[in-house]
Each structure stands twice: as structure tokens, then as C-alpha cells.
Amino acid sequence: MAIASNLVLPLSSDSVSYHDNQPRIPLILSSRSHYVSLLHNKRPSSLALRCSNNGDNVSSEKDTPIELKFSAYPTFMDINKIKEILPHRFPFLLVDRVIEFTPGVSAVAIKNVTINDSFFPGHFPHRPIMPGVLIIEAMAQVGGIVMLPEVGESQDKFSVGGIDKVKFLKPVVAGDTLVMRMTILNFQKRFGLAKMEGKAYVGGSLVCEGEFTIVSSDSSP
Numbered sequence: 001m002a003i004a005s006n007l008v009l010p011l012s013s014d015s016v017s018y019h020d021n022q023p024r025i026p027l028i029l030s031s032r033s034h035y036v037s038l039l040h041n042k043r044p045s046s047l048a049l050r051c052s053n054n055g056d057n058v059s060s061e062k063d064t065p066i067e068l069k070f071s072a073y074p075t076f077m078d079i080n081k082i083k084e085i086l087p088h089r090f091p092f093l094l095v096d097r098v099i100e101f102t103p104g105v106s107a108v109a110i111k112n113v114t115i116n117d118s119f120f121p122g123h124f125p126h127r128p129i130m131p132g133v134l135i136i137e138a139m140a141q142v143g144g145i146v147m148l149p150e151v152g153e154s155q156d157k158f159s160v161g162g163i164d165k166v167k168f169l170k171p172v173v174a175g176d177t178l179v180m181r182m183t184i185l186n187f188q189k190r191f192g193l194a195k196m197e198g199k200a201y202v203g204g205s206l207v208c209e210g211e212f213t214i215v216s217s218d219s220s221p
Contacts (some may be wrong), residue, residue: 035046050057065166073099073177073184074108085145091118093139097164098145099179106183111138114175130172136163139198143214147194157216161193166210176202182212 013116079099086093100108113130120128144158172178179201187197193215200208 073097073179075099076101077098082145086141088141092137093141094134095141095145095180098142101145104146104184106181106185107142108179108181110140111144111178111180113172113174113178115174117174120174128174130176130178132168132208133167134211135172135178136166136184138178139180139182139200139210140212140214141209142180143194143196143198143212146182146184146196147187147214147216156191158214161213161215163213164211166208168208170202170205172200172207173201176209178202185211 064187069197075097079096082095082098083089083093087092094111095109096112098107098109100106115128117130118132119134121130123131140160140163147158181199181201183197184194185197187193193213198208198210198212198213199206
């Protein structure tokens, strides 16, 4: 039986039994969750029963099949565009899609981690965990996407100059979607040198973070 939110039901005193001046009301509403409050005087002749229903939206959510509940990540750059920017190829191209991009400022990209990735047979046969160094590599590739438009959009002009303050907080396993955000903290265009902050997530939980130095291969910092 559906109950509208904040419904007030008047009850006569005949429907209430008292014991030690405490009202007891037999109440059967539904299987949904309700909050009930009684507003009364010391010896009321009537009571107001106020009910609020927090399950109004539950049924519609339950009726939606799970495959229709979650939308896909947007696509700012697909894999073909990424291959035009990055020189990496299988098995070391570790960025599948860019979902947000501000040239010279930041980028958010994803890596779909699957059991078919080449590193899983050896890392580890009975517990497939993505190696931390490859998480760092994937994040650095996203950093390259952020930086390259600032140095001519060439495939050949970036490398990792250093990493600092790296933390691995949770393992990344087969079946996860690794979401990586790289943000430029400081960019010295003259030297082709960028300092970046990197964060990687799985399911909204932070799994890795660190600071990266990305440098143009044709420049010396």
C-alpha cells in the first residue's frame, strides 16, 4: 500500500491502548521504510500520526535492469585519435579513451584493464594485479596527451623526467576501469618542461597518486 510523504492520519482515543501513560498503536503500512511520530498531549482525545515514506523512488530503480542503470563514459578522443598523438603501440599503449580534455591544463582518460592484457600471465597467474609501474606509465601517457599540444602535437617529443610522492593505495585487477586525471601544476614552455599532478581511480576510489615531470625530448630542463 503506497503512503504519501508527510501523511497525517487522525486517530480516536478508542483505537489507542495505554499502559503507564504510553500509547501503543498497532500499525501495518507496507514493507517499505517509514518514519512515524506521534503528536499528543498528556491525555489526548485524539492523536495525529505523521508518516514519511522514503521508498517512493525505490520501486522505479528496482524495475530498471542493471545494464540500463549506468551510462558509458563520454568520448572526447577515441583510440584512433590517441594513436595520432602518442607513439606507443601494443602492448604499451595504455590509454583507451580520453573523456575530458583541456589542452595544456588537464586530461581525464581511462584504461580498461582486462585479463587479456599481456602482463597478467606473469603478474600474477593466480591473482591478476596490474603492475604499479604500468599504472604510472599509463598516467604518464595521459600527461603526454595534456602536454603535447603545447609542444607541437608531435608523437616523438615527450618523456618522463621524474616521478615523486607516488602512493599505491589499492590494487588494480582484471575487470577494473582505471580512470586517470593528469593536471599541469607548472609549465615552462621555454624548456618544454611540465610538472603535473596525477591521480588514478577505480570505482571512485583513489588507487594511485603522484607528481610527474614530463619533458620534451628535444629540450633540456
